[in-house]
Amino acid sequence: MSTFFLMCWEFFKTGLFAVGGGLATIPFLQEMSAKYGWFTVQDLSTMIAVSESTPGPIGINMATYIGNHMFGFLGGTAATLSLVAPSVIVIIIIAGMLERFRDSKAVKGVFEGLRPAVVGFILTAVVSIYVSSLLFVDAWKASGSIADLFNWKALLLFAALLAFYKWKSKVHPVMIIFIAALCGMIFAF
């Protein structure tokens, strides 16, 4: 039971401090995975893929997915409500002083610092996803040979898909996920 409340508390904190939209929740989720081991980095990656290919805001999808993953439907609902609760409270407070908030120089300043910082936090989380998806750290540590570090199949697919996505930028992300799933099945990733 206490894990349940801890999970809700972690999502409440995420909702309170993740500024700048859905992707900003990823660093908090990665921290949760590292700190409590509730899910792996691979799970996080699957969650991102599921969120990208289903409707709805990414942050909400991730909270529902993780809550469900841990405690079933009730967990998914509780995680989502915990994530949105701070927004609802903060917005209701701000709504009363909309103009003052909008024109405030302090708010503008704080946000100008947060925007680039959030990119840095997301990058850190993404690097850990890259390491787990494109490299074999365990195999490398076991054998000591650098050749064992690289997951060549995955790196090749990464390069090909990235080139394709850059070339056809209008392609929907779901298409990229679908092609990658097919390649994974065909080439036994």
Add this chain to the structure above:
Amino acid sequence: MKVYLDLFVSWFKMGLFTFGGGYAMLPMIQREVIEKHHWATEDEVMDYYAIGQCTPGIIAVNTATFIGYKVKGILGGIIATLGVVSPSLIIITLITALISNFSQLEIVQHALRGIQVAVCVLMFTAIEKLLKKGVTDVWTFLIFAAAFLLSSFTDLSTVILVILAGIAGYVMFTVKSRKKGGEQA
């Protein structure tokens, strides 16, 4: 009573038909909130959106709360928010059940590992876009680099780092606007 139902149904639709959240939602908001129900004007929606981006939380939820609150107070805000999150709750719950039932199959494992590579590609382009928007000069680059290094190589929690970044932004903004003021004088 009908207003509450309208708020819920409208935001439920907006949650159901937007992929990716954020700006993808604007056209739906335009149709439902501005044209159909006249809950807010275009300028108000753009204001809410801008503020939603620099307040904590999911942008779509922030916008829903704003408009619900404007129409019917606190309860309105809560109902609009519940509307916008409900489709995700239902859809993701179904998908989680599917994945946990089939994830033991070897073929599904292979597919999931392929999908992880796709996520790397999507995150690559997402970060590229965020960098273009967020890192515009030396100052913002320094904050970005410090944020990356501190979050990668120290044990400081993300909460602490977010607070530090906010303070850094405030200091940077104050110094910059003083400099500008000095030049003008």
